[in-house]
Amino acid sequence: MEKQNKIALVTGGSRGLGKNAALKIAAKGIDVILTYQSKKEEAENTVAEIKQLGVQAAALQLNVADAKSFDSFVTEVKAILKNTFHTDKFDFLINNAGIGIHASFAETTEDQFDTLVDIQFKGPFFLTQKTLPVLNDGGAIINISSGLARFSTPGYAAYASMKGAMETLTKYQAKELGTRGIRSNIVAPGAIETDFGGGVVRDNEQLNAGIAANTALGRVGLPDDIGGIIAFLCTEDARWINAQRIEASGGMFL
Numbered sequence: 001m002e003k004q005n006k007i008a009l010v011t012g013g014s015r016g017l018g019k020n021a022a023l024k025i026a027a028k029g030i031d032v033i034l035t036y037q038s039k040k041e042e043a044e045n046t047v048a049e050i051k052q053l054g055v056q057a058a059a060l061q062l063n064v065a066d067a068k069s070f071d072s073f074v075t076e077v078k079a080i081l082k083n084t085f086h087t088d089k090f091d092f093l094i095n096n097a098g099i100g101i102h103a104s105f106a107e108t109t110e111d112q113f114d115t116l117v118d119i120q121f122k123g124p125f126f127l128t129q130k131t132l133p134v135l136n137d138g139g140a141i142i143n144i145s146s147g148l149a150r151f152s153t154p155g156y157a158a159y160a161s162m163k164g165a166m167e168t169l170t171k172y173q174a175k176e177l178g179t180r181g182i183r184s185n186i187v188a189p190g191a192i193e194t195d196f197g198g199g200v201v202r203d204n205e206q207l208n209a210g211i212a213a214n215t216a217l218g219r220v221g222l223p224d225d226i227g228g229i230i231a232f233l234c235t236e237d238a239r240w241i242n243a244q245r246i247e248a249s250g251g252m253f254l
Contacts, residue, residue, distance in 0.1 A: 005055060007031040007090040008234055009077070011064055011127070012097030014043035016194040017144075020227030021094060022046060026053040028231050031085060033077065035062035035097065058084050064097045064123035065115065070130040077134060091139040092234045093131055095124035095166075098144065100196055105157040113158050120162035125169060138181040142233050143170050145188035145245060151253040163188070167245055174243035183242040187229055190249025192221040216251025225250070 008025045012018040013034025022032050023046075032050050036043035036059055043059035050057035058080050062073050081087055098120055101112050128141060135141075145167050148160040166186060173184035191211045193202035201208060201220060212219050229248050232238055 004087055005029060005031045005085075006092065006234070007033065007081070007085055007087070008092035008094060009033045009035070009090050009131070010094040010096055011035045011062060011124075012037070013094075014039060014046045014059065016196060017189065017192065017223050017226050018094075018096040019046050020223035021096060021230040022050060022057075022227075023053070024227035024231035025092075025094075025234055026050045026055045026057065028235060029055060030092070030231075030234055031056040033058050033060060033080060033090065035060050035064075037061070037063055037097070056085055062097070064127060065118040067118070067122055067126045070127055073127075074130050074134065077131070081134065089134050089136045090131075091136045092142065093128060093135060093139070094142045094144075094230060094234075095128065096144050096230075097123070098196075100156075100159055102155045102200070103158070104155055108158050116158050116162050120159065121165045121169075124166065128173065132177075135182065140182060140233060140238075141170075141173055141177075141184040142230055143167075143184065143186040145186045147188055147190040147247060147249045147252050149188060150247065170245070171243045178242070183233075183239070185233055185238075185241055185244045185246060187226065187233070188245055188247040188249070189226050190215065190221050190247070190252040192223060192226065194223055211252070214253055215249065216254055219250065221248070221250055 008030050010022045013022040014036040022034050026032050047057040047059050143166050145163040148156045149163040170184050170186040191201045
């Protein structure tokens with residue numbers, strides 16, 4: 001009988017940081033289930049890229065803002081685990097899906113706040129809870145924070161507050177799930193050139209230069225700077241890292 005690969009579930013894995021992480025995870029010989037919200041073709045292209053690395057991959061639709069859909073999503077996960085991966089559990093949950101909303105504290109609307117709560121905090125809170133029965137003992141949860149939870153740049157009060165909440169949740173997950181051998185860590189990227197937040201870091205030259213000037217390594221981050229860290233946390237080499245906030249910002253605002 002051939003050895004069963006470990007399996008990672010990456011939310012928002014069809015583009016940006018999530019896609020980079022999914023590819024880096026696959027390069028370590030780990031199978032990948034990725035989720036996408038609306039762009040099915042994009043997700044299927046990423047699945048094809050992952051398969052070229054010699055592992056199994058599949059894509060499922062998921063709206064992380066809709067916690068009421070998680071029960072049916074977990075049912076889909078169970079079906080795909082059985083039919084595609086010939087197993088009944090997965091090993092690594094990467095809570096990556098997210099959006100950015102830029103608004104000053106004074107001007108943040110209740111709708112903007114609620115959207116961020118649903119996607120950045122409530123979503124990963126309850127998705128992780130609902131997937132616990134299909135997450136293997138000895139597995140790992142990898143949450144995503146932001147440098148903005150450590151330093152403050154105006155316009156991200158609500159977004160960064162959700163990330164601060166995720167950092168606290170990560171410690172509680174590590175403490176309460178440790179009896180099952182499940183680790184929980186959180187990766188906090190600095191500013192990254194992706195289409196996140198409308199691609200503002202990537203496309204606004206003035207902002208890009210300003211961030212580079214305030215980063216010890218002298219440039220803005222790229223998706224390639226982050227995906228490998230997430231992949232590393234899915235390996236045996238990271239087995240003793242638990243309840244940690246790992247900032248990957250090149251030394252931003254030191």
